Amino acid sequence: MRLIIENQFLTGVIIGVLYGVLTRIMLLRTDYRQYPTYPHGRIIHISLGVIAAGLGAVAVPSLLGKDYTAVTFLSLAAQQFRDVRNMERETLSKLDEMELVPRGASYIEGIAMVFEGRNYLVIFTAFVTTLLSVLFAWYWGVLFGLLALFISFRFRSGKTVGAIADVRCAEVRVEGPNLYVGDIYIMNVGLEESQKLIAKRGLGLIATPRSTNGRLALANLGQRQALLHDLSTILGIYRDSGEPSLIPLSKLDINDGRLGVFLMPIDRDGTKAEKVFLNVPLLESAIKMPNQAKI
Template identity: 65%
Template sequence: MNLTPYTWAVIIGVMTGFFSRLRMLRTDYRQYPTYLHGQVIHLSLGFIAAGLGAVAVPALLEKEYTAITFLSLAAQQFREVRNMERESLSKLDQMELVKRGPSYIEGIAMAFEGRNYLVILTAFLTSLTVVVGTWYLGILVGLVAIVITGVLQSGKNLGQITEVRPGELRMEEAGLYVDDIYLMNVGLKENRQRILDRGIGIIIEPKNVDSRITLANAGQRQAILHDASTILGVYRDTGEPSLTPISKRDLEDGRLGVLLLPEDRNEERAIRVVQKVPVLESAVRLPEEQPDRA
């Protein structure tokens, strides 16, 4: 069977684009997408995105400029994917004992939209290489693009911008402290003892001004509590506000005091979990990179 160069370009472009999306689809501790139906939805959209990117090259080379219209329609459709993810995660968040929070949800929804654009770019570059070069060179470019997209999907984590260490939980009358950072008032003696017995105190110290401002973001702090509670479990139930993981800042130096109430009381593991919490895009601020203004 003799296939034209355009046909090879589309086939190889679709394959590399689809494998790129497959590599970026991971079911991790955030438990989304967990079930087969959610994975099928994202893989199907990835296949469509790969097809659009691969077909765009032959269409443009044949001066079929109306193909650009399909790319613009695809971009609109992928924005709807972002809205769908935001709505789904917001509904799921209502059932969580420790919520993700709007900032974390928006970051996940944005990532799902962005990954489809990476698929289009991977398929487009692969298809273009096959047309202007050879099929094996196109496969090589596709493999390199798959590796790059895998790198691009992972951002910074908290351990890269802060120092995370254990903190001492203590009570001063009804006040709960981790080291010298006040967390909250605990009224019932029973709950005070349960917190001291089951809780883990953590101090997060920012490395510079940028990370200090990132830690001040309420969405970033909620992401820390949610991820730690998801991985370690949470020792609480509904209707018990005193048994709630919490974080508070020291306003003088920007340190963050964190109280965790895990089912698995493992301090070393809790430190590692907090270090791996992703830095939310909405929380990133870079005041040190701004030029001085007169």
């Protein structure tokens, strides 16, 4: 205890770095979206989290010692984390070319933005934790660190499609060459063999938006591509390359904004498909709020 009191700056920096790194680890998940890949992607992002935590923590004694060049290091860190965003964007864009059902540019941009933003959250956590430990007492820093971990855990996931729409399974109908999901026209299927396969294995969903804002989000092509990608990734896809008639598709009913989704899953579980649909992330680029316009 005496060592902690006599080395208040060092203690504050250690506490700040510790909680900053813990925050980054808590925000780091490998799931069906496969980012970051295991284990090398995790090593890269944990290492960047350590750097971010160190920058945020060391900035406190530097500023208290009137060494204002610490601000320069924070600006360099911001540039570094923008490079991280670019790296993730380029990597996922290259991988997307090999997907049977791509993520799409909007989904990739959202993922890259998350990686950049979480490093800034680590800097903030480390900075404030160290500041409280130095100005007041080490246990205040520990308490804020625990609060920061709780907040990070609570808000590590954004909104999902379930917040803006309801979804139900619908009948897949093949009437001659025309394919319908419920009463929503999807596409023309010319090959008789493909028509039989679709009638046998096809699965349809219809999403109904709850508001004008939700209607615009479902109409966004990037959001619709993200829906198709997640559904195909989790449920599987019953097709190979070079089979355009079996590719998952989504079409809008222009009259009421409903979205019809057709896919050929390996796992034809309608209840599971509904849950997957509702849990697809709501992309920031798809969020439009015309209801809040002054006019």
